[in-house]
Amino acid sequence: MSETLLSVExxxxxxxxxxxxxxxxSLAVRGGEIVAVLGANGAGKSTTLQAVSxxxxxxxxxxxxxxxxxxxxxxxxxxxxALVRAGLVPVLEGRHCFASLTVEENLITGAMGRDxxxxxxxxxxxxxxxxxxxxxxxxxxxxxxTSGGEQQMTAIGRALMSRPRLLVLDEPSMGxxxxxxxxxxRALKQLNSEQGLSILVAEQNSxxxxxxxxxxxVLENGRSVLAGRAAELRQRADIKxxxxxxx
Ligand code: ATP
Numbered sequence: 040m041s042e043t044l045l046s047v048e049x050x051x052x053x054x055x056x057x058x059x060x061x062x063x064x065s066l067a068v069r070g071g072e073i074v075a076v077l078g079a080n081g082a083g084k085s086t087t088l089q090a091v092s093x094x095x096x097x098x099x100x101x102x103x104x105x106x107x108x109x110x111x112x113x114x115x116x117x118x119x120x121a122l123v124r125a126g127l128v129p130v131l132e133g134r135h136c137f138a139s140l141t142v143e144e145n146l147i148t149g150a151m152g153r154d155x156x157x158x159x160x161x162x163x164x165x166x167x168x169x170x171x172x173x174x175x176x177x178x179x180x181x182x183x184x185t186s187g188g189e190q191q192m193t194a195i196g197r198a199l200m201s202r203p204r205l206l207v208l209d210e211p212s213m214g215x216x217x218x219x220x221x222x223x224x225r226a227l228k229q230l231n232s233e234q235g236l237s238i239l240v241a242e243q244n245s246x247x248x249x250x251x252x253x254x255x256x257v258l259e260n261g262r263s264v265l266a267g268r269a270a271e272l273r274q275r276a277d278i279k280x281x282x283x284x285x286x
Contacts, residue, residue, distance in 0.1 A: 041070035043108075044205055044237050045091065045127070050105035051261075052090050054098065060086045062261040064105070068205060068239050073231050075248035075269065076241040078258035079283050084241035085132055087258070088209045091239070092129035093119040109205070123152055126204030132213065136190045136197075138183025142174055145182050145193050149200030160200070167196040170226050188219035195223070199230070206230075208240040212247060220244065224251045245283050249273045257282045 050064040061083040068074045076084050089095045090102055093114065107114040109127050119129075136145050146167055150160045168175035171192040177185050182193050191211055198206055208227075212220040228251050230236040242248035249255060249269045257265040257272075259282055265272075272278055 041072070043067050044070045044072075044110060045239065046106075046108045047087070047091060048106045048108075050087060050090055050107065051103045052086050052095060052100055053103055054100045056101075059103070059261055060100065061090070061258075064256075064258060064261070064263045066239075066256040066263060066266065068237050070204075070237055071231070071235045072254060073227070073238040073240065073252045075245075075252035075255040076239065076258060077243075077245045077248060077255055077278075077283060078241075080243070082258040083261040084243075084258055085209055086261075088129065088131065088207055088239070088241050092127065092131070092207050093117055093122050094129065094131065120152065123201055123203075126202070127207065128198045128201050128203035128205070129207040130194050130198045130209070130211065131207075132209040136182040136193050138181065140182055141179050142182050142185060142189070142193050143178040146174070146196050146200050149197035153201055163200050163202070167199055170199075170229065171196060186219075188215050188223070191215060191219075191223060192226075195226070203236065205237045205239060208238065210241055210243060212242060212244045220247055224248075227251065243283070245279060 045068040047064060047066045050061055051059050052061045053059050064087050076087060078084050089098060091107055095101060146164055147160060173189055174192055174196055177189055182190060211223050224247055227238055231238055249272055252269040255269050255272050256263050
């Protein structure tokens with residue numbers, strides 16, 4: 040069995056020193072694994088992923104307890120940029136493309152932090168275009184004028200350009216048509232099975248997440264209350280009704 044790449048133990052976090060948005064979350068991602076974080080609206084999925092990516096402070100949030108370890112290194116005090124260089128790369132909610140740059144320019148920004156040579160960037164772009172052929176068609180389009188699905192693909196492609204070891208995705212399915220969601224999860228599965236990329240993905244769409252993930256963790260009111268193999272959790276009818284607000 041692969042080694043643990045990311046572990047979160049007893050995470051608690053607040054915004055503006057108010058009540059805890061997350062009070063006790065634990066999870067682990069082993070190398071080469073896809074782990075889904077499930078939960079209803081407000082359960083704490085985004086907060087957990089922001090904490091893991093060292094981006095909570097941008098939302099005026101702070102970690103108040105717990106420990107996050109990536110690749111054997113305690114992340115306390117580490118910046119988001121340093122994490123990206125270490126291989127932990129977020130694709131957070133809202134896609135965050137640069138609307139006034141082209142799709143290709145957006146992708147290239149993902150390689151800027153790693154001092155890549157031109158030939159390497161060209162090869163990495165080719166790989167992204169193989170994974171998402173629609174991005175190749177739209178490479179010269181302004182990202183802001185492309186569809187929601189293409190913007191999500193651009194955000195994922197940009198993350199891939201920084202050569203992640205762990206991709207951290209927050210609700211990649213949000214607002215997208217089922218066929219587009221399917222295409223995105225298939226691409227993630229392909230990256231995982233062909234390149235061994237580890238993936239931590241928060242989703243309200245538990246049906247699709249449990250189909251593609253190896254393991255899943257369910258959050259309820261800021262706590263991780265259930266964890267297990269996705270194939271087993273898929274069989275449990277009570278998961279959706281009890282924990283996921285029927286989603
Ligand atoms: P959703 O799917 O709706 O994004 P979530 O499971 O990702 O839900 P979080 O966004 O992490 O949940 O929210 C957890 C709790 O923290 C909620 O009670 C939410 O209202 C609160 N919260 C989230 N962001 C902020 C913020 N920037 N300031 C204050 N409270 C926040």
